Amino acid sequence: MKVFSKLCLAVTPLVLLVACASTQEKAATPEQPSTEQRTAPAAQPEATPTPAPDHRLHGSPLEDPNSPLSKRTIYFDFDKADIKPEFRPILQAHAEYLSANPSVKIVLEGNTDERGTREYNMGLGERRAKAVKSFLTLQGVRDSQLQTVSYGEERPVSMCSAEECWSLNRRVEIVYR
């Protein structure tokens, strides 16, 4: 037990380090206030339904579920990074919005399915994110509005080992800041 206690003492600062680093993440943590906590019982103005701090997004086409801008995921064929024709209108819509709002920035997150090796898939995910970025810049969006990141196969949305899951993982997610 002594050896493990020493190890625990060594590991705890690390977990602290990571716990602190991870609170800077955009992912929700248990400490993030929910609407229930923000709304007190009596005379409080109605809490906004989403915690989004960016006032520019209120009432904007980005929140319209009927607009093509609500589609934020572009899918790809196996081992390919080219934009399929069916996704061009969606990207066109995002390009128009971004051109009209040059202070708005997005991150393009590239992903792959699980097949193949992990670090190679980091490259493939990046290739996909960059393909979307190229398309958007060709449509007039400024380079400075577009950031890319690859998660390779590390962030699947669907876990089975069959085409119905793989096809959902081969994607670029458009994330508005």
Next chain:
Amino acid sequence: MRHRIAAVAFFVCMLASMDAAAILTIVITQGVKGALPIAIVPFGCDTASTQPPENVSGVITADLQRSGRFAPLADRDMISRPREASQINYGDWRKLGVDHLVIGRVCPAGDGYEVRFQLFDVLRQVQLTGLTYRTDRNRLRRTAHEIADVIYETLLGEPGAFATRIAYVTEVTDATGARKYSLEVADSDGYNPRPVLVSAQPLMSPAWAPDGNRLAYVSFESGTPAVYVQDVNAGSRQLVSHSPGLNGAPAWSPDGKKLALVLSKDGSPNIYVLDLGSRGLQQITRTLAIDTEPTWAPDGKSIVFTSDRGSKPQVYRITLATGETQRLTFDGDYNARPTMSPNGKYLALVNNSGRGFNIAVMDLATGAMQVLTESGRDESPSFAPNGSMIIYATKEGTRGLLSVVSVDGRVRQRLVLEGGQAREPAWSPYLK
């Protein structure tokens, strides 16, 4: 809040330390022709009333079996169970077709134990070696692995790799659906895992420094991939690469002074070498393709890597002094994730020749490739430091597992670690 996190972390860590179960499933894929028949008689102690906390002879037996070079006799087939040399009836063992016999005992001594073993040649009826160890209860498994190494080396003339470690990544999804990633270090058989880093974001590509004290790895904790080097014992770490784009696939040079890395800061993923002392960066490959997954030759003069410059991933070698590059793989339309054997003569890699992704070994002198596994879902091979076994990641259903295959493909042993998914294993160097 920080105090609470620290207290919870400490508690969780203590819990994790106590739960060290790993279940081994041995799959013998071919006959054990060529494997040495050996009997390891259960160790006991005539003067002790209680059993020691570890089954030392059981650990030795599992180690020797996993190497693929030995065929240990099952306990139930043993006619007699000698504990002393004087109790050995060599005829019994000849009858069972056993060429070598191991006997021993584990007796309480002071706060700990005295472990003694003797290895006999059944045909010549002589002792080949015998050693006595003083150890404590926490190091009984380590002592068993050291004994397995001595037996292995005495009979095969090359060092064993049982008293070594493995590093790997686990992923657990909790009840809320949140994922937790952990970089773990365990004994080479999967026992005694402990976390060296825990994160809410993915971790990848652990790589042992040649001195066995540091691990390089990729972490997404900042939101984008970055490479860190961490001291496994002290826990301290440094960020070594966080350029825009990819920072990945760290691989230590044989002298431990440099890291080969994959960076895409100049437009596409290419291989660079970072000098850890001077922080000088040298670009090695310069293509628009994906060049990734570097592994060093033991003389430090060339790097073998994956590239899709020929449209699909294949394995190439680049000579560092000249930049001359040569394609190495021609079997199958996908060959990637090469890892060099310690003697520089073989590569283990991931191959797809139409039956999914499997582990293959390639002889660098002849170019001949042998596919060792068959699940179609295998990746991340890593050689044991004696080159005799390969640990790799595989899947069953949605569950990630680690498996060890002997380099001749004869024996495959699955390590099932309780809870969560395990992947990306890296076998440590010999521990000093």
